[in-house]
Every structure is written in structure tokens, then in C-alpha cells.
Amino acid sequence: MTGLYEEIREQPAGDVPVRRVTITVNGAKRTADVEPRLLLAHLLRQGFKLTGTHTGCDTTNCGACTVLFDGRPIKSCTMLAVQADGHEVTTVEGLAGTSELHPIQEGFKDEHGLQCGFCTPGMMLAAKALLDSNPDPSEDEVRWALSGNLCRCTGYQNIVKSVLWAAKKLQSQSTS
Amino acid sequence: MYPSRFRYESPRSINEAIALLQEGGGEAKVLAGGQSLVPLLKLRFAAPELLVDINGLPGLDHHTVDPDGTIRIGALCRHADLERWAVLPARQPTMAAAAPLVADPIVRNRGTLVGSLCHADPQGDWASVVTALGGHVVAQGANGRRSIPVTQFVTGPFQNTLGYDEIAVEAVIPAPKGQAAGGYLKLERRVGDFATAGVAVAVELSGAVVTRAGIALTGVGGSTIDAGDAAQSLAGGQLTGDSIDNAADLAARAAQPRTDHRGSAEYKRQIVRTFVVRILTGVKESTERAA
Numbered sequence: 515m516t517g518l519y520e521e522i523r524e525q526p527a528g529d530v531p532v533r534r535v536t537i538t539v540n541g542a543k544r545t546a547d548v549e550p551r552l553l554l555a556h557l558l559r560q561g562f563k564l565t566g567t568h569t570g571c572d573t574t575n576c577g578a579c580t581v582l583f584d585g586r587p588i589k590s591c592t593m594l595a596v597q598a599d600g601h602e603v604t605t606v607e608g609l610a611g612t613s614e615l616h617p618i619q620e621g622f623k624d625e626h627g628l629q630c631g632f633c634t635p636g637m638m639l640a641a642k643a644l645l646d647s648n649p650d651p652s653e654d655e656v657r658w659a660l661s662g663n664l665c666r667c668t669g670y671q672n673i674v675k676s677v678l679w680a681a682k683k684l685q686s687q688s689t690s
Numbered sequence: 691m692y693p694s695r696f697r698y699e700s701p702r703s704i705n706e707a708i709a710l711l712q713e714g715g716g717e718a719k720v721l722a723g724g725q726s727l728v729p730l731l732k733l734r735f736a737a738p739e740l741l742v743d744i745n746g747l748p749g750l751d752h753h754t755v756d757p758d759g760t761i762r763i764g765a766l767c768r769h770a771d772l773e774r775w776a777v778l779p780a781r782q783p784t785m786a787a788a789a790p791l792v793a794d795p796i797v798r799n800r801g802t803l804v805g806s807l808c809h810a811d812p813q814g815d816w817a818s819v820v821t822a823l824g825g826h827v828v829a830q831g832a833n834g835r836r837s838i839p840v841t842q843f844v845t846g847p848f849q850n851t852l853g854y855d856e857i858a859v860e861a862v863i864p865a866p867k868g869q870a871a872g873g874y875l876k877l878e879r880r881v882g883d884f885a886t887a888g889v890a891v892a893v894e895l896s897g898a899v900v901t902r903a904g905i906a907l908t909g910v911g912g913s914t915i916d917a918g919d920a921a922q923s924l925a926g927g928q929l930t931g932d933s934i935d936n937a938a939d940l941a942a943r944a945a946q947p948r949t950d951h952r953g954s955a956e957y958k959r960q961i962v963r964t965f966v967v968r969i970l971t972g973v974k975e976s977t978e979r980a981a
Binding site: 530531533549550551552553572573574575577580583586587588589592593594596597599640658659660661662663 | 691692693694695696697698700721724725728729731732741743745770793794795796797799800881882
């Protein structure tokens with residue numbers, strides 16, 4: 515199946531001008547020529563091959579496509595790629611380097627915070643935004659922060675435990 | 691899902707944005723938070739020829755209180771900004787109660803109050819809140835600014851009275867005369883779902899006497915419902931068990947709910963009644979504690 519990104523590459527958009535965007539993705543500047551209707555989620559996945567950002571419902575409900583946009587979590591299926599021009603985007607690939615895990619990723623591993631794993635990237639980025647602003651959240655605060663992200667496997671118990679585990683780990687790192 | 695093709699412009703000044711809307715001649719749409727518009731584009735319920743992205747415009751992301759107590763919310767102020775605004779609960783409890791209930795936490799980082807008013811979804815929370823507060827929308831066009839009471843701004847489902855070349859730049863909540871009290875309650879099946887029913891109640895108190903009241907309903911009619919009779923019944927008196935019950939009955943009567951998968955019409959009417967009682971009883975009890 516070809517996505518819109520490939521279609522645009524092969525067939526320019528007639529009278530609609532293609533726009534050049536430069537986005538800082540996971541710390542590195544990336545440039546692409548995009549048709550205005552291309553969604554950020556599709557640019558990340560098909561243009562930049564960062565397939566850790568998942569598209570689930572495509573209707574702004576599930577949060578699987580959550581990325582950090584200038585540090586705040588947003589649903590990348592509900593933002594145009596052109597809107598990200600000049601901004602910073604962090605995807606799950608940007609959480610940690612290739613040979614290490616971010617404490618949030620460790621938490622999801624240790625506390626069995628995923629089963630099928632489809633929602634996990636979005637969950638982890640929503641959790642990252644929470645822990646950046648609130649390093650010691652209560653269980654309720656974790657549930658509140660993740661309430662825009664759906665999981666159909668776990669029943670959320672272990673996801674919440676994973677985030678609380680990560681909070682402890684991050685705190686111990688910052689004090690040591 | 692891909693939107694149909696459109697031209698995209700990201701102007702750097704409000705005048706440039708208005709000129710683009712004029713050029714678009716009614717086939718242009720303003721993009722702010724995009725949390726309603728982008729889904730509509732993807733579903734192709736909306737297919738504008740031109741999208742005017744106002745996110746780069748300066749001076750629209752404010753949320754401020756004037757010295758006299760008037761609250762101003764700019765077109766780029768996100769729901770999350772209001773949710774985190776520390777002075778809001780004391781200044782304007784109805785707004786403070788609604789902010790954390792809009793959509794879900796991720797959507798709240800992008801979506802805007804002014805955009806919600808423009809979208810005029812009968813399920814939208816802010817139209818009810820701003821209606822209950824007697825607020826208005828400031829629209830800017832080529833000939834300057836005009837102020838539109840929200841009850842005249844939202845005219846039906848997904849309809850507002852903006853001209854095609856006007857931009858809603860600000861929502862204004864008038865200063866309360868006396869102590870502002872009230873709340874917002876919403877029943878939803880899960881976070882982010884459309885409201886089964888929502889109720890906004892705003893009262894202004896001088897001592898224990900209600901000097902002004904506003905009640906508006908979410909998701910129980912073809913548009914935002916201004917339960918004016920219910921609000922009027924409270925003005926000039928003190929809150930008592932009887933006056934609260936009476937206002938709740940009038941609000942339930944003003945609702946025009948439909949039976950659907952979220953519940954029966956009668957159930958939704960009962961929710962409206964219950965929510966009015968809950969909010970006003972809370973106000974009454976805190977007034978009594980303060981006295």
C-alpha cells in the first residue's frame with residue numbers, strides 16, 4: 515500500500531504548491547517537501563521512516579500517534595506536517611539512544627506495561643510529558659495524564675505501574 | 691484518511707490573514723488548534739480551498755484578567771493553558787471546572803476555547819460555559835473589530851455568525867458583580883467521548899443573594915441551550931432547597947435531548963436536573979460556610 519507521502523513524491527499536487535518544511539526531529543533537523551494536506555504522523559512514518567509513531571484510530575481518539583511537539587504531547591494524526599515547520603518533535607525513537615533504554619521504557623519492560631505494544635509509544639510520550647512537569651505523580655495523576663491514550667490489552671494497571679516505576683527511577687538518578 | 695487538496699498559508703500578521711480570507715471568498719477556513727477542523731478535513735465533511743493557519747500570529751495566545759475583573763482569552767490560548775491557570779478557580783470557577791473536562795489531556799494541548807466557540811458543536815463545552823457567563827466573542831475583519839454576544843454568535847449546530855473574512859480573535863468574560871460561583875459538570879462514557887449531557891452554572895453573589903445567574907446545557911439539543919428561565923428564577927433571591935429544585939426543573943424542561951446510544955431522552959433530562967442541583971447545592975453550602 516502506498517501512502518500519501520509516496521503518492522506526492524510520484525505525482526506533484528497540481529496547482530497546490532508543495533511546501534518545504536524543516537522540523538527538528540529527535541534533535542536533528544530534517545527537511546521535506548510536503549503537500550499541505552499531509553499529516554504529521556504520515557511524514558514521520560513514511561517520510562522519515564520513524565515507524566515507532568503508530569496510527570491507530572486516525573480519528574483523534576486513541577493517542578497511539580502521540581508525539582511531543584515543543585515538549586507537549588499532541589496527536590500527530592491531527593496536525594498537518596506543514597504546521598510543524600520550525601518546531602521540535604520528539605518521537606519514541608528519541609526517548610533514548612539505540613543501545614540503551616529510557617527509564618520509562620525500562621519501566622514498561624520491568625512492570626509488563628505492554629502486551630501487543632501498539633499503544634506503547636504514545637503512552638510513553640504522554641508519560642514523558644507528565645514526568646517532565648511532575649516528577650513525583652500520584653497514581654491518580656498518572657491515570658489522568660494517560661486518559662487520552664487508549665490501550666485495548668492491559669486494562670491499564672501495569673501501564674500505570676510502569677510510569678510510577680519510571681518516576682522512582684528518574685528521581686533516584688537525579689539525586690544520585 | 692487524507693483531507694482533500696487545499697492551499698495552505700501561514701500569515702505573520704492579522705491583516706495578512708484577513709486579506710487571505712477575503713481572497714478565499716468564503717472558500718477559506720481558519721486553522722487554530724485544529725482539533726475539530728483537522729478531523730473534519732480528514733472525514734471530508736469540510737473541504738476548503740484555502741487553509742489560513744493563524745498559529746504564527748503574534749498576540750493571540752493570551753489569557754488575562756483586566757483590573758476590573760474582565761477575563762480575556764485569545765484565539766491561540768489552549769485548553770491546557772486554562773487548566774493550569776492558577777488564578778482561574780478563584781476568579782471564574784465555572785471556567786475552571788470545565789477546562790479539565792474538555793476532550794482529553796492530549797487534545798487539550800492543542801485545542802482552543804475560541805476555536806471551540808467557532809466550531810459551535812452542540813456537544814462543545816465552552817459554548818455552554820461562555821453562554822452561562824454572558825460572554826462575547828471579538829471578531830476582527832477588514833473594518834476593525836466588533837463584539838458579538840455568544841448567544842448571537844452560536845446560531846445553530848456548527849454555525850456561527852462570523853463573516854467569511856473575519857477572525858474570532860478573543861473571547862471576553864465580563865467581570866462578575868460580586869463573588870463569582872458555579873461549576874460545570876459533564877457526563878461522558880469515557881474521557882474524550884462526546885458529552886451525554888453537560889451543565890454550566892454561573893452565579894454572582896452579593897452576600898447570600900444571587901445578583902446574576904446563567905445556566906446553559908451541553909449535548910441535549912441541536913445547539914447549545916441557554917436555560918434562561920432557570921437562571922432568571924434564581925436572580926434576586928437566596929439559594930434554598932426549593933429555589934434550587936425549581937431552577938433544576940426549569941433547566942430540565944429547557945433541555946431538548948434525543949434518545950440515542952448514550953441514553954434515553956428522559957435519562958438525559960434527569961442528568962441535567964441532577965447536575966443543576968449538585969452545582970447549586972455546592973454553591974449554597976460554601977456560601978453558608980463563608981457566612
